[in-house]
Amino acid sequence: MFVDRHVEVSRDCELRDVLDFYVCYRAYVRRKVESIKLDEPGFSPEECATAMARARRYFDLARRYAIRLASTLDKTFSSVA
Numbered sequence: 001m002f003v004d005r006h007v008e009v010s011r012d013c014e015l016r017d018v019l020d021f022y023v024c025y026r027a028y029v030r031r032k033v034e035s036i037k038l039d040e041p042g043f044s045p046e047e048c049a050t051a052m053a054r055a056r057r058y059f060d061l062a063r064r065y066a067i068r069l070a071s072t073l074d075k076t077f078s079s080v081a
Contacts, residue, residue: 020069025062027065030054034055034058
């Protein structure tokens with residue numbers, strides 16, 4: 001996997017700590033961009049349906065990573081307490 005190789009070469013072990021947050025954030029931004037397209041005039045119904053489907057997929061991806069991130073944070077903070 002690219003990330004594994006990057007961590008190995010760069011010795012940036014903290015990368016894994018922020019990766020879920022970054023993926024969640026990027027998916028949310030992409031979802032927002034797709035959603036904005038729905039308000040633009042001149043899009044055909046087919047283009048709107050495509051933008052809506054993409055927005056849903058990005059939202060689902062962001063949600064999955066947010067849940068993973070929350071689980072990781074719960075484990076981190078419970079081990080500190």
